[in-house]
Amino acid sequence: MARALTINGKTQTVNSPDNVPLLWVLRDELNMTGTKFGCGVASCGACTVHIDGEAVRSCQIAVADVWGDITTIEGVGTPDNLAHIQAAWIDHQVAQCGYCQSGQIMQAASLLAQIPTPTDQDIDDAMLGNLCRCGTYPRIRAAIKDAAARIQEA
Amino acid sequence: MASIGKIARRTFLFGAVAVAGGAAFGFYKLTQTPPNPLNPDDGALNPFVVINADGITLIAPRAEMGQGVHTTLPALVAEELDVALADIKVIHGPAAKAYFNQALLGAAFPVTDYKRKPWHDDTAHFLGNAAKFLDLQVTGGSTSTRDGFVKMREAGAAAREMLKDAAAEQLGVKSAELATENGAVIAPDGTRLPYADLAPAATKLKPRNVTLRDPSEWKTLGKSQPRTDMVGKSTGTATFGIDFRAPGMKFATVKMSPKRSSMRSFDPSDAILMDGVEKIIDLGDGFAVVATNTWLAFQAADAVRVEWDDAPYPADTDAQMAKIAEAFDTSPNSTGRNDGDVETASGDTISAEYSVPFLAHATMEPMTTAAKFTGDALEVWSPNQGPMLIRNWCADAVGLDPEQVTVHTMLMGGAFGRRGEVDFAVLAARVAREMPDTPVLVTWSREEDMRHDFYRPAAIARMSGKVQDGQITALDAQVAAPSPSHQAMARWLGREMGGPDAELTAGVADQPYGIPNYRTRGYLADLDVPVGFWRSVGASYGGFFFDGFIDELAHAAGRDPLEVRLELARREHAPSASVIEKVRDMSGWTGQTPAGIGRGIGFTYSFGTPVAQVIEVRDTDAGIKIDKAWIACDPGTALDPSIIHAQMMGGCIFGLSAATNGQITFTDGEVDQWNFPDYDGLRMHNAPEIEVAILENADGISGVGEPGTPPAAPALANALFDLTGQRARRLPLGLDYSLLI
Numbered sequence: 050m051a052r053a054l055t056i057n058g059k060t061q062t063v064n065s066p067d068n069v070p071l072l073w074v075l076r077d078e079l080n081m082t083g084t085k086f087g088c089g090v091a092s093c094g095a096c097t098v099h100i101d102g103e104a105v106r107s108c109q110i111a112v113a114d115v116w117g118d119i120t121t122i123e124g125v126g127t128p129d130n131l132a133h134i135q136a137a138w139i140d141h142q143v144a145q146c147g148y149c150q151s152g153q154i155m156q157a158a159s160l161l162a163q164i165p166t167p168t169d170q171d172i173d174d175a176m177l178g179n180l181c182r183c184g185t186y187p188r189i190r191a192a193i194k195d196a197a198a199r200i201q202e203a
Numbered sequence: 204m205a206s207i208g209k210i211a212r213r214t215f216l217f218g219a220v221a222v223a224g225g226a227a228f229g230f231y232k233l234t235q236t237p238p239n240p241l242n243p244d245d246g247a248l249n250p251f252v253v254i255n256a257d258g259i260t261l262i263a264p265r266a267e268m269g270q271g272v273h274t275t276l277p278a279l280v281a282e283e284l285d286v287a288l289a290d291i292k293v294i295h296g297p298a299a300k301a302y303f304n305q306a307l308l309g310a311a312f313p314v315t316d317y318k319r320k321p322w323h324d325d326t327a328h329f330l331g332n333a334a335k336f337l338d339l340q341v342t343g344g345s346t347s348t349r350d351g352f353v354k355m356r357e358a359g360a361a362a363r364e365m366l367k368d369a370a371a372e373q374l375g376v377k378s379a380e381l382a383t384e385n386g387a388v389i390a391p392d393g394t395r396l397p398y399a400d401l402a403p404a405a406t407k408l409k410p411r412n413v414t415l416r417d418p419s420e421w422k423t424l425g426k427s428q429p430r431t432d433m434v435g436k437s438t439g440t441a442t443f444g445i446d447f448r449a450p451g452m453k454f455a456t457v458k459m460s461p462k463r464s465s466m467r468s469f470d471p472s473d474a475i476l477m478d479g480v481e482k483i484i485d486l487g488d489g490f491a492v493v494a495t496n497t498w499l500a501f502q503a504a505d506a507v508r509v510e511w512d513d514a515p516y517p518a519d520t521d522a523q524m525a526k527i528a529e530a531f532d533t534s535p536n537s538t539g540r541n542d543g544d545v546e547t548a549s550g551d552t553i554s555a556e557y558s559v560p561f562l563a564h565a566t567m568e569p570m571t572t573a574a575k576f577t578g579d580a581l582e583v584w585s586p587n588q589g590p591m592l593i594r595n596w597c598a599d600a601v602g603l604d605p606e607q608v609t610v611h612t613m614l615m616g617g618a619f620g621r622r623g624e625v626d627f628a629v630l631a632a633r634v635a636r637e638m639p640d641t642p643v644l645v646t647w648s649r650e651e652d653m654r655h656d657f658y659r660p661a662a663i664a665r666m667s668g669k670v671q672d673g674q675i676t677a678l679d680a681q682v683a684a685p686s687p688s689h690q691a692m693a694r695w696l697g698r699e700m701g702g703p704d705a706e707l708t709a710g711v712a713d714q715p716y717g718i719p720n721y722r723t724r725g726y727l728a729d730l731d732v733p734v735g736f737w738r739s740v741g742a743s744y745g746g747f748f749f750d751g752f753i754d755e756l757a758h759a760a761g762r763d764p765l766e767v768r769l770e771l772a773r774r775e776h777a778p779s780a781s782v783i784e785k786v787r788d789m790s791g792w793t794g795q796t797p798a799g800i801g802r803g804i805g806f807t808y809s810f811g812t813p814v815a816q817v818i819e820v821r822d823t824d825a826g827i828k829i830d831k832a833w834i835a836c837d838p839g840t841a842l843d844p845s846i847i848h849a850q851m852m853g854g855c856i857f858g859l860s861a862a863t864n865g866q867i868t869f870t871d872g873e874v875d876q877w878n879f880p881d882y883d884g885l886r887m888h889n890a891p892e893i894e895v896a897i898l899e900n901a902d903g904i905s906g907v908g909e910p911g912t913p914p915a916a917p918a919l920a921n922a923l924f925d926l927t928g929q930r931a932r933r934l935p936l937g938l939d940y941s942l943l944i
Binding site: 066 | 448495615616849887
């Protein structure tokens with residue numbers, strides 16, 4: 050059935066069956082491919098989006114159960130209008146294959162919204178659900194700290 | 204003239220080209236330059252440089268799978284072409300012989316890298332020409348910069364001179380009077396002639412011989428560059444294989460036999476009625492579900508009732524390991540090294556058996572490929588490491604000629620060797636054939652990906668050595684494993700391969716250590732478990748066997764393990780000694796650690812690059828934590844320090860992930876692991892802090908994608924020994940140590 054979702058501030062009508070996870074509505078119905086499929090069981094974090102500002106695994110949320118406004122990586126910033134966190138990611142040259150980075154950025158953005166100056170322990174606790182097979186963790190950590198500083202200054 | 208098939212039967216391919224001395228192909232053909240697959244009318248000055256109204260496009264002939272070739276290879280061109288990396292576009296380019304990897308076969312020239320003389324390199328380069336006949340447009344073996352180092356700069360210089368010649372003709376001056384700068388030819392009076400304006404005339408000119416600039420003149424190379432793919436990958440706008448979309452496209456998945464067998468029975472009657480399902484295709488050894496979205500295809504695939512035939516290999520891990528051990532009773536497949544005489548060497552004998560499990564690649568992006576079949580043509584959008592092989596095998600699968608198949612290489616969400624296979628693309632082509640004129644994106648579930656890999660082989664080593672008066676006097680290594688090279692070559696070239704496989708003892712036979720009596724033997728296990736190339740291949744286990752045992756011998760000799768390695772390397776290869784000295788200094792190595800802290804050194808020379816790592820572990824209430832890693836490497840020439848740093852860091856974490864948690868086991872012919880919860884990698888909280896030093900003492904240039912991986916496992920194992928006094932001889936270490944997970 051048709052339903053309305055608010056995604057990145059825009060209302061979109063979607064028609065996928067009720068039980069289809071939000072991830073696949075974004076990717077296969079709306080062609081919003083920035084949010085990635087990694088495991089389908091909430092163990093890698095590649096599909097992380099925000100619902101009402103909270104980082105969630107979109108592979109686990111049936112489209113019928115979406116309870117608020119959705120933000121995806123496309124809504125964080127664009128190549129021409131980067132968010133602070135994306136600029137930090139670029140300055141630290143974080144990405145290798147880059148596949149997990151949408152999810153990493155969404156998870157980190159939610160951390161910074163809750164804890165503006167996170168400690169290493171805060172970063173560990175917030176980010177351990179996001180897997181990166183290329184091993185970019187040290188640069189992610191540095192980029193999160195840098196993004197925190199940028200947001201404070203802004 | 205012998206055919207490749209005949210040579211391949213006589214001896215293994217990599218060696219085969221050297222053994223035959225290129226005679227199979229003919230000297231003339233070997234040195235012939237393949238044609239430019241790009242159209243000069245579109246602005247192609249050569250296969251690597253296209254300049255037209257859309258701007259400057261550089262073709263990076265290797266797959267971007269995270270290792271940065273879409274930055275470093277264009278940087279080589281840009282250095283000579285005088286363009287800024289920020290002003291150019293980088294693409295993968297088509298499947299074409301012009302993009303063959305000369306270094307891939309050349310790197311397998313049977314003289315250990317660090318012992319090569321210039322004439323060895325020349326010969327290897329010549330023999331590497333054979334790759335173009337074997338359609339080896341392959342990304343692998345840490346060869347991209349080695350292959351592109353001269354070739355890509357020459358392409359840039361040749362294009363620059365053609366543009367200057369065109370400008371000279373237009374201005375009526377001599378080419379030598381012109382300069383180039385930032386995408387334009389500069390006339391003697393200072394007028395700027397943009398390359399785009401000159402390109403139409405330049406493409407009609409003949410390229411001249413060029414002289415490459417001296418490294419002292421480099422402006423781009425040698426300095427860290429912003430990666431060309433970084434903005435896209437930080438904004439969700441980079442298009443990976445799984446992100447391909449086309450009008451009318453369908454989403455599909457496959458479920459293939461987890462026992463690599465045929466279907467005994469197959470009943471899709473419930474599944475076909477499910478939401479969004481459009482078609483279920485019997486593929487013989489599995490089936491495909493075509494649907495309106497990928498998740499609905501996954502659900503339907505799980506609802507198909509299917510029974511599989513038995514596996515063609517021993518059904519469980521114990522039986523498989525027994526089969527590998529049986530190989531020790533056969534004649535050696537290769538004797539990689541035999542210095543001195545290990546039998547008569549004097550000293551106290553120490554012996555140990557080591558083993559490692561099968562490993563999955565587990566790329567973050569599961570296997571995926573899109574395809575469209577139109578009866579007389581097939582178009583494939585595939586994240587892959589070997590486009591010509593993909594083209595050939597997809598053509599074969601749908602009954603077309605290779606020329607009727609177009610391959611678009613997409614960005615890869617990790618590869619690690621997995622995407623050097625062709626199975627994922629061939630399956631997509633087979634699905635597309637049943638859906639004529641409809642683009643279909645076939646995506647594997649994580650479970651399908653984990654359970655249908657070509658695994659890093661399990662392997663067993665029987666190590667023996669002798670120590671006397673504080674010296675290692677002998678080392679005798681025997682390694683048994685199935686051969687990924689033999690299997691992969693059969694899958695690539697369609698012919699069974701035989702002969703010695705140096706990969707069996709990689710990381711063991713080729714180490715730059717002056718051990719006076721040093722013998723290695725590789726034994727080929729007759730085991731059909733699917734195995735393939737996995738980041739650093741044989742060195743990934745050989746490094747653990749060799750370096751772990753060196754640590755044992757050092758302790759038996761009553762010596763500091765780092766000092767022993769340094770002493771052995773100094774006798775044989777100064778750049779290797781230097782990386783060991785470097786990590787000693789970086790880590791402040793004293794050979795002493797306080798209670799609760801353990802340190803280990805690991806060293807492996809692989810793919811021409813020596814890498815030393817010191818790893819520090821700490822006992823915590825939650826388990827043993829890997830706190831720090833210090834890494835020193837020497838690729839000879841450091842083209843982009845930031846990318847090399849990233850590869851060393853990533854290679855180490857990849858190795859540590861496998862060493863701590865990684866194992867693929869079998870029960871009843873099926874893989875036991877399904878998804879990340881039972882095949883996990885290190886994560887933010889248990890990955891170490893890492894410091895990297897890049898040295899440039901070695902000659903020439905070597906790769907960095909793989910060499911960071913092999914020393915990680917032994918460095919960690921040696922650190923755990925230092926912490927606990929318990930020697931690690933099998934992986935994963937999580938089986939025997941209480942690690943922080």
